[in-house]
Amino acid sequence: MMTIILFSLLFFGVSFFSYKKYRRIYLNIKLGKDYSNTNPTLEKFKNMALIALGQKKMFSRPIPAIFHFFIYAAFVFTQLELLEILLDGFTGSHRMIGHAMLDCCPAIYSTLINLIEILSLLALIATFIFLSRRNLLKLPRLHMDELKGWPMKDANIILIGEILLVFGIFLMNSAESAWLVNSNGTGYHFILSSVFALFFTSFSADTLQMLSQLGWWLHLIGIFGFILYLPYSKHLHILLAFPNAYLTNPNAKGQINYMPEIYNEIKSMMGEAVEASDPNAIPKFGARDIFDLSQKNLLDAYACTECGRCTSACPANQTGKKLSPRKIMMDTRDRMEEVGRLMEVNNNEWKDDGKSLLHNYISVEELRGCTTCNACVEECPVNISPLDIIMQLRRNLIMEESNSPQEWNGMFGNIENNGAPWKFAQSERANWINS
Amino acid sequence: MTEIKTMADYLAAGEQPDILFWVGCAGSFDDRAKRISKAFSDILAKCGIKFAILGQEESCTGDPARRAGNEFLFQMMAYQNIQVLNGYEVKKIVTACPHCFNTLKNEYPELGGNYEVIHHTQLLQELIDQGKIKLSDATEFKGKRVTYHDSCYLGRANDVYEAPRSLLASLDVDLAEMGRSKKTGMCCGAGGGQMFKEEENGKERINTNRTKEALETGAEIIVANCPFCTTMLEDGVKSYEKQNEVKVLDIVELLNSSI
Numbered sequence: 001m002m003t004i005i006l007f008s009l010l011f012f013g014v015s016f017f018s019y020k021k022y023r024r025i026y027l028n029i030k031l032g033k034d035y036s037n038t039n040p041t042l043e044k045f046k047n048m049a050l051i052a053l054g055q056k057k058m059f060s061r062p063i064p065a066i067f068h069f070f071i072y073a074a075f076v077f078t079q080l081e082l083l084e085i086l087l088d089g090f091t092g093s094h095r096m097i098g099h100a101m102l103d104c105c106p107a108i109y110s111t112l113i114n115l116i117e118i119l120s121l122l123a124l125i126a127t128f129i130f131l132s133r134r135n136l137l138k139l140p141r142l143h144m145d146e147l148k149g150w151p152m153k154d155a156n157i158i159l160i161g162e163i164l165l166v167f168g169i170f171l172m173n174s175a176e177s178a179w180l181v182n183s184n185g186t187g188y189h190f191i192l193s194s195v196f197a198l199f200f201t202s203f204s205a206d207t208l209q210m211l212s213q214l215g216w217w218l219h220l221i222g223i224f225g226f227i228l229y230l231p232y233s234k235h236l237h238i239l240l241a242f243p244n245a246y247l248t249n250p251n252a253k254g255q256i257n258y259m260p261e262i263y264n265e266i267k268s269m270m271g272e273a274v275e276a277s278d279p280n281a282i283p284k285f286g287a288r289d290i291f292d293l294s295q296k297n298l299l300d301a302y303a304c305t306e307c308g309r310c311t312s313a314c315p316a317n318q319t320g321k322k323l324s325p326r327k328i329m330m331d332t333r334d335r336m337e338e339v340g341r342l343m344e345v346n347n348n349e350w351k352d353d354g355k356s357l358l359h360n361y362i363s364v365e366e367l368r369g370c371t372t373c374n375a376c377v378e379e380c381p382v383n384i385s386p387l388d389i390i391m392q393l394r395r396n397l398i399m400e401e402s403n404s405p406q407e408w409n410g411m412f413g414n415i416e417n418n419g420a421p422w423k424f425a426q427s428e429r430a431n432w433i434n435s
Numbered sequence: 436m437t438e439i440k441t442m443a444d445y446l447a448a449g450e451q452p453d454i455l456f457w458v459g460c461a462g463s464f465d466d467r468a469k470r471i472s473k474a475f476s477d478i479l480a481k482c483g484i485k486f487a488i489l490g491q492e493e494s495c496t497g498d499p500a501r502r503a504g505n506e507f508l509f510q511m512m513a514y515q516n517i518q519v520l521n522g523y524e525v526k527k528i529v530t531a532c533p534h535c536f537n538t539l540k541n542e543y544p545e546l547g548g549n550y551e552v553i554h555h556t557q558l559l560q561e562l563i564d565q566g567k568i569k570l571s572d573a574t575e576f577k578g579k580r581v582t583y584h585d586s587c588y589l590g591r592a593n594d595v596y597e598a599p600r601s602l603l604a605s606l607d608v609d610l611a612e613m614g615r616s617k618k619t620g621m622c623c624g625a626g627g628g629q630m631f632k633e634e635e636n637g638k639e640r641i642n643t644n645r646t647k648e649a650l651e652t653g654a655e656i657i658v659a660n661c662p663f664c665t666t667m668l669e670d671g672v673k674s675y676e677k678q679n680e681v682k683v684l685d686i687v688e689l690l691n692s693s694i
Contacts, residue, residue, distance in 0.1 A: 170516040254592025255541035266510045315622040322636030350538035369635040372502045372627035394504030411631040419494030430490035432469040
């Protein structure tokens with residue numbers, strides 16, 4: 001009975017606090033501009049199946065992809081065992097699904113648990129490899145300036161949390177197995193925990209039951225902690241990779257988003273009829289803060305897991321420039337979080353705090369380094385586009401602030417006056433034929 | 436010198452060409468890139484293709500302005516160009532510049548400019564497949580070690596990786612791929628308006644980083660498909676003082692001297 005009460009308190013407490021935080025994230029994303037995606041629904045689902053579920057783009061770097069897949073598969077299948085743990089928690093029963101299946105199909109239950117055990121072991125190995133890759137091998141893309149402090153801790157916390165989760169499962173299964181063997185000569189025949197159980201056979205029945213309970217609680221608390229922690233962490237990608245892949249931009253990568261509000265101005269300048277716009281609305285070009293970005297840009301920022309493949313492929317970053325596409329995404333998320341916190345204490349109203357994504361988070365020098373080569377977009381395993389954000393901030397710099405390098409001003413002037421970025425007369429445009 | 440007609444010439448004669456050759460700013464004004472324009476128009480003439488240029492009526496597509504952030508100027512250029520193109524009822528466009536290619540193909544439709552746009556490497560591939568380009572049996576490039584640089588705007592931006600490679604295969608060259616190629620190809624450093632400004636501060640220049648990789652393949656020729664890449668890589672080769680041993684050529688230049 002005590003267990004049921006304690007479990008229920010925990011369950012509803014976790015639900016309440018995580019609801020608040022997840023709702024905040026939803027509201028933060030909604031701060032962006034409406035986003036429409038013209039891709040047919042079937043294509044959207046295909047993208048989600050291939051990119052999020054199938055992790056297709058991860059496999060461009062096969063070795064980390066395989067280890068990542070172990071953790072992912074273990075996570076997905078362990079949800080089945082989690083279901084049983086939750087049911088047991090609510091009802092005070094023990095292995096509710098297992099007992100229900102004992103009568104009809106015991107083989108299916110043990111096969112499932114065996115699968116979970118094998119995947120959990122593989123995930124454990126992967127976790128140690130990832131920890132050492134990050135902390136001992138110090139892979140360059142996992143040790144850049146933007147990861148100093150919290151992001152680095154965040155990554156390690158999750159990896160250590162994963163070890164605890166797996167440890168909990170094995171402790172529960174093997175202590176229980178040992179107890180069953182001791183008391184009636186036969187335990188569960190789970191593939192790994194029946195082996196681990198051999199370590200426990202000298203323990204007393206009480207200790208074994210306690211250890212098994214401890215394993216159960218450890219796993220449960222691990223899961224609850226994970227749910228609470230997730231929205232503060234880069235590991236939110238395990239959820240948001242799905243909507244993000246679903247909303248993959250269907251256009252050619254080279255196509256930059258078009259600005260209809262400017263097209264109307266051009267047309268009216270050229271004497272064409274245009275729909276009357278609201279004369280009181282002050283047009284704003286490009287993005288200065290998160291409110292000016294699209295909801296997809298903001299979803300991108302929350303879906304980013306800071307793996308840094310974008311940055312490791314970026315020509316500007318590889319040659320030592322300030323620009324890091326990953327930092328663009330991290331800054332966007334940090335600014336959103338800041339705005340969200342301020343709105344939270346202010347009845348969900350926004351009061352200007354005198355800051356903006358542009359300048360306070362992302363500098364002009366970073367933006368100026370981009371060659372629009374699309375390497376970052378190509379690399380991202382969950383189809384995030386740092387380039388789309390960079391372009392919108394660049395537009396704001398040029399069209400709102402007239403903040404442009406001198407050479408670009410010259411280039412703009414030449415294009416406007418002679419139809420070429422260099423100072424050549426348009427009348428000489430066909431002279432190459434006879435030169 | 437072959438005579439090259441403009442759209443206005445065709446209109447005056449009451450005719451319509453099969454295809455418009457969009458020369459682009461680099462192809463029109465840059466001394467190095469002019470040679471690429473010439474090589475390409477030579478091949479078109481040799482194959483008997485009825486093509487035209489816009490001549491003085493062509494303007495910058497607006498690509499560098501757009502990518503620098505000046506959407507207003509981009510749309511102004513696009514508006515004017517689309518007026519000209521639609522005025523001549525242009526249906527099909529070929530260009531030797533991947534930036535013009537990308538803009539005309541992907542960015543003009545939203546502004547009312549709908550054309551079939553191909554890159555010169557794609558047209559050349561078609562001409563070889565149709566047997567219109569007949570390569571001499573022993574070309575000067577046969578067995579030569581070359582490497583191929585994917586431009587960002589033909590490669591990643593538009594997923595054209597095979598047409599240029601199959602052209603190289605038809606020349607029987609010894610193609611040595613760089614580590615970073617196709618989808619992972621490394622930028623030359625010119626895109627996004629960088630061609631027209633100083634590079635930001637860093638450890639090294641993007642073009643020398645890329646050229647180093649190209650030189651490490653041991654290639655005698657670095658093959659490109661973009662006039663801006665050609666300039667960047669040539670500068671890179673000069674910075675390593677290899678200009679006497681290693682040439683940077685557009686694919687069309689290789690083909691034109693092999694017919």
